Amino acid sequence: MRPLEYLRLSWRSIRGHKLRSALTTLGVVIGIAAVIAFVTLGASLQAGVIGDISPDDQRNAYGWAADPDVEGGPLAGAQPVFSQDDLETLSEDEEIDAAYGYMPLSTQALVYEDEISPQSDALVAAGPSYIREETLDEGRQFESGEREAVINPAVAGQFEENVSVGDELTIVLQGGQGTNVTVVGITEDSEGLSPFEGFEPSPRVYVPTDPYYTEEAATMLPGDGGPGEDGPGEDGPETENPETEEPAALQDGDEADDALFLAIVVEADSADDEDVDAARERALAYLESDESDASELLGDDLEVTLQTSAELLQQLQDVLDLLQNFIVGIAAISLVVGSIGIANIMLVSVTERTREIGIMKAVGAQNRDVLGLFLAESVILGAVGAILGTALGLVAGYLGAWYIDLPLVYPLEYVALAIVIGVLVGVASGLYPAWRAARTDPIDALRYE
Amino acid sequence: MKTGSAVSLEDVRKTYQLGEPVHALDGVSLEIERGSYTAIMGPSGSGKSTLMNLVGCLDTPTEGTVVVDGRDVGSLSSRERTQLRGATVGFVFQTFNLMPRLNALENVALPQLFQGAGRGERRDRARTLLERVGLGDRADHLPNELSGGQRQRVALARALVNDPAIVLADEPSGNLDTETEADVLDLFAEFHEGGTTMVVVTHERHVADRAERIVHLLDGRIERIESLEEEASGRPSEPGSSD
Ligand SMILES: Nc1ncnc2c1ncn2[C@@H]1O[C@H](COP(=O)(O)OP(=O)(O)OP(=O)(O)O)[C@@H](O)[C@H]1O
Ligand SMILES: [Mg+2]
Numbered sequence: 252m253r254p255l256e257y258l259r260l261s262w263r264s265i266r267g268h269k270l271r272s273a274l275t276t277l278g279v280v281i282g283i284a285a286v287i288a289f290v291t292l293g294a295s296l297q298a299g300v301i302g303d304i305s306p307d308d309q310r311n312a313y314g315w316a317a318d319p320d321v322e323g324g325p326l327a328g329a330q331p332v333f334s335q336d337d338l339e340t341l342s343e344d345e346e347i348d349a350a351y352g353y354m355p356l357s358t359q360a361l362v363y364e365d366e367i368s369p370q371s372d373a374l375v376a377a378g379p380s381y382i383r384e385e386t387l388d389e390g391r392q393f394e395s396g397e398r399e400a401v402i403n404p405a406v407a408g409q410f411e412e413n414v415s416v417g418d419e420l421t422i423v424l425q426g427g428q429g430t431n432v433t434v435v436g437i438t439e440d441s442e443g444l445s446p447f448e449g450f451e452p453s454p455r456v457y458v459p460t461d462p463y464y465t466e467e468a469a470t471m472l473p474g475d476g477g478p479g480e481d482g483p484g485e486d487g488p489e490t491e492n493p494e495t496e497e498p499a500a501l502q503d504g505d506e507a508d509d510a511l512f513l514a515i516v517v518e519a520d521s522a523d524d525e526d527v528d529a530a531r532e533r534a535l536a537y538l539e540s541d542e543s544d545a546s547e548l549l550g551d552d553l554e555v556t557l558q559t560s561a562e563l564l565q566q567l568q569d570v571l572d573l574l575q576n577f578i579v580g581i582a583a584i585s586l587v588v589g590s591i592g593i594a595n596i597m598l599v600s601v602t603e604r605t606r607e608i609g610i611m612k613a614v615g616a617q618n619r620d621v622l623g624l625f626l627a628e629s630v631i632l633g634a635v636g637a638i639l640g641t642a643l644g645l646v647a648g649y650l651g652a653w654y655i656d657l658p659l660v661y662p663l664e665y666v667a668l669a670i671v672i673g674v675l676v677g678v679a680s681g682l683y684p685a686w687r688a689a690r691t692d693p694i695d696a697l698r699y700e
Numbered sequence: 701m702k703t704g705s706a707v708s709l710e711d712v713r714k715t716y717q718l719g720e721p722v723h724a725l726d727g728v729s730l731e732i733e734r735g736s737y738t739a740i741m742g743p744s745g746s747g748k749s750t751l752m753n754l755v756g757c758l759d760t761p762t763e764g765t766v767v768v769d770g771r772d773v774g775s776l777s778s779r780e781r782t783q784l785r786g787a788t789v790g791f792v793f794q795t796f797n798l799m800p801r802l803n804a805l806e807n808v809a810l811p812q813l814f815q816g817a818g819r820g821e822r823r824d825r826a827r828t829l830l831e832r833v834g835l836g837d838r839a840d841h842l843p844n845e846l847s848g849g850q851r852q853r854v855a856l857a858r859a860l861v862n863d864p865a866i867v868l869a870d871e872p873s874g875n876l877d878t879e880t881e882a883d884v885l886d887l888f889a890e891f892h893e894g895g896t897t898m899v900v901v902t903h904e905r906h907v908a909d910r911a912e913r914i915v916h917l918l919d920g921r922i923e924r925i926e927s928l929e930e931e932a933s934g935r936p937s938e939p940g941s942s943d
Contacts, residue, residue, distance in 0.1 A: 267800075613758065618778075
């Protein structure tokens with residue numbers, strides 16, 4: 252008898268007990284669905300996150316100073332310690348291509364052609380090369396010292412009329428003062444450009460630290476105000492004396508040196524691990540040495556962390572992996588329970604169909620035919636459970652990925668694996684019942700009421 | 701032997717050990733000729749079903765030899781026995797004869813499946829046989845959509861599908877009313893006319909009377925063999941005293 256015939260006949264008997272078969276496969280469905288959903292979500296998350304590291308980003312090391320006991324992602328517990336002087340010194344190092352400060356700035360609103368759009372954390376001050384060429388959809392990087400900005404599509408599309416390159420925006424800062432910028436570039440998408448920003452898309456305006464941050468820094472008490480405050484500097488320092496804003500703008504030159512950055516970006520010459528490590532070591536060595544301004548502010552409690560995107564992501568990945576292993580563990584238990592369910596129903600089925608087995612044997616069915624028929628039945632149950640579970644898991648995973656706005660990834664190898672596992676579950680749970688069926692004595696079976 | 705006997709039993713014993721041995725068959729010798737029509741009668745527990753199981757290659761004797769279609773059943777492996785059974789024996793049982801989830805046509809085709817026949821071939825042959833038993837228009841019906849007599853006819857079609865050397869029926873009319881019973885028995889006669897070897901186990905005299913001879917069993921032995929050769933064409937009306 253041919254394998255296809257086993258499947259055909261077995262499918263008939265499964266269809267004969269629709270509800271029972273459906274309930275039997277439920278354990279497998281749930282187990283497989285859980286795995287597939289989380290694998291899909293994980294793969295999408297990975298693609299969304301890793302996909303953001305362009306080759307250019309890979310030569311960046313992101314640094315901040317924090318108490319080493321503070322746990323968390325980038326900028327957790329960060330204190331502003333990096334001075335303009337330090338950055339200039341670093342930039343001159345031969346291992347370092349560029350070094351610039353990074354500073355998220357609090358805002359109240361963005362104004363475009365008299366239209367006001369309230370925004371709290373839309374402003375990011377950084378160096379020109381923070382805007383990498385390939386992330387630009389149109390226009391160019393801003394230039395240091397100019398009142399220029401690169402915006403992302405979330406900002407551009409926020410107003411009645413789309414903002415385009417060359418337009419003027421007014422940014423209302425936390426203190427209430429407005430400052431004008433000329434849009435010189437628009438990025439391709441609205442996701443963060445570095446781990447500092449996070450990965451979820453949100454409206455952002457990128458401006459040069461000089462003049463935007465140096466101006467604002469001048470409005471606070473230089474030096475001592477910074478490190479004493481906590482938080483990523485978004486709402487701390489500048490709330491103290493909004494009246495002094497005008498002088499700050501005028502005193503440009505001198506005050507710029509006192510601006511302290513919350514974070515820095517150190518760009519190596521290339522994305523090679525060696526170059527990145529060399530740049531990082533040089534930067535760390537300098538920042539921790541007595542020559543730097545930062546070393547004074549670091550004191551005993553703070554430590555500088557300099558990490559690449561990949562390393563920062565690895566931490567996220569580790570958490571994700573742990574979660575995934577946990578889910579896979581639960582799913583494995585669910586599959587074991589599912590197998591027991593199938594085995595149980597198959598045993599009931601063998602007993603119920605004793606007479607049928609007797610008839611089949613009387614008309615010439617060999618033991619292996621009966622074995623094949625029952626095994627095919629449990630394999631169908633397992634495989635159907637796996638297919639339904641995969642479909643359910645994909646839907647759930649995609650809904651999840653769509654909800655948190657990640658790119659959809661099709662983990663095809665897992666789909667194939669799920670179906671193989673379903674078949675294996677079917678074989679494992681059907682083996683004993685099928686063997687019992689196969690060795691049924693036809694004489695006893697025919698006498699069975 | 702091949703031309704003469706479809707089945708031959710020689711001093712066959714079947715003993716069950718249940719504390720004290722039970723001799724279900726106790727020295728039975730019998731020849732069943734090709735194309736013959738034999739009825740087996742006897743009181744309950746006399747060994748009729750045991751004999752059928754041996755003739756049908758479902759079981760092997762404790763002692764003696766059973767030769768079916770020229771092959772010694774006792775010397776075959778279980779696989780070979782199944783093979784022989786599938787190819788040379790057709791069964792009709794009293795009740796629950798059919799696979800409940802297969803339709804009439806598929807039930808008839810089932811034995812060919814285990815012989816490895818292709819799908820088209822199976823369906824053609826099964827359809828021909830269903831037509832021969834007068835159920836050509838019931839091919840798609842499930843067993844529970846058929847009457848008792850129709851089910852027995854499907855079972856008979858199935859018994860014949862592999863062109864067996866012998867058809868065994870164990871109380872095939874036990875559950876049928878007189879009219880349907882007559883129908884089924886007419887079919888048996890018809891197939892016998894067509895050259896099929898028939899063996900029918902029955903409690904009822906008028907069923908046995910349709911055969912060419914009646915083998916009377918008692919306590920695992922052949923009590924006597926009654927020949928009905930002369931009367932076989934005309935229906936005997938004698939009410940028949942059960943041994
Ligand atoms: N598997 C078995 N184990 C023990 N004894 C058995 C077994 N099968 C049959 N017997 C015994 O063998 C004897 C003959 O049984 P068998 O089934 O052949 O009777 P029968 O003539 O078919 O009776 P009935 O007309 O009631 O069907 C009985 O005494 C029965 O108890
Ligand atoms: Mg019996």
